[in-house]
Amino acid sequence: MAENAIVSRVLYCRIRGDNVEFENYEEWRIQVKTYLLGQGLCDVIVKAKAKGSKGLNNYNNKAIWKKKNAAALHAIQICCGSVAFSLIKNITSSKTAWATLARKYKEQQQNSRKQDNQEEKKEIEEGFQSQGIYYTYIYIYIVSIYLFSVQMEKYICFISLTKS
Numbered sequence: 540m541a542e543n544a545i546v547s548r549v550l551y552c553r554i555r556g557d558n559v560e561f562e563n564y565e566e567w568r569i570q571v572k573t574y575l576l577g578q579g580l581c582d583v584i585v586k587a588k589a590k591g592s593k594g595l596n597n598y599n600n601k602a603i604w605k606k607k608n609a610a611a612l613h614a615i616q617i618c619c620g621s622v623a624f625s626l627i628k629n630i631t632s633s634k635t636a637w638a639t640l641a642r643k644y645k646e647q648q649q650n651s652r653k654q655d656n657q658e659e660k661k662e663i664e665e666g667f668q669s670q671g672i673y674y675t676y677i678y679i680y681i682v683s684i685y686l687f688s689v690q691m692e693k694y695i696c697f698i699s700l701t702k703s
Contacts, residue, residue, distance in 0.1 A: 549567070549618055549619065549620050550563065550564060550567040550571075550618060550619045550620055550623040550640070551563060551620040551622070551623065560647055561623070561643070561644050561647055564640070564644040567618065568641075570618075571614065571615060571618050574614060575611055575614060578610065578611075578614070579607075580607055580610055580611040580614065580633075581611075582607075583604070583607045583608050583611045583633050583634065584611055584615075584633050584634045584637040585634070608631075608632065608633050608634075609633075611633035612630075612631070612632070612633040612636055615627070615633060615636050615637060615640075616628075616636070619640075623640065626639060626640065626643060627639050627640065
């Protein structure tokens, strides 16, 4: 864990192919949001608008907003592992950085659900195939028993005829 982390968990994630996989986003989000609330910075990630929009007028002094934005952005950045940080390193707005990480996490969840559905479908298909093989063996076994019983019946008839 990073020495300068302000929360007990650093946001860890890894990249697999085109997907980003977060390991602890939900816990991280709660801890960082609580920290930002305690520092009076949460309004910057929730209410602030991008530069140049009318939302900046909510703060009488742009310097105060810039300072709060920088503090919130710094808090988010230092609580990220290297891969998570690489996703937001060029972002200058704490709100955009926060939203970027949230969006990437939601994308991961959707991809994970799709992958789970595909794996479940594959397991079901494999199950049907293995059941098909199982039923084929049962069918062969039953036919073999039937053919054996027919042969036995013929043999018994033959023995009966030869004894009489």
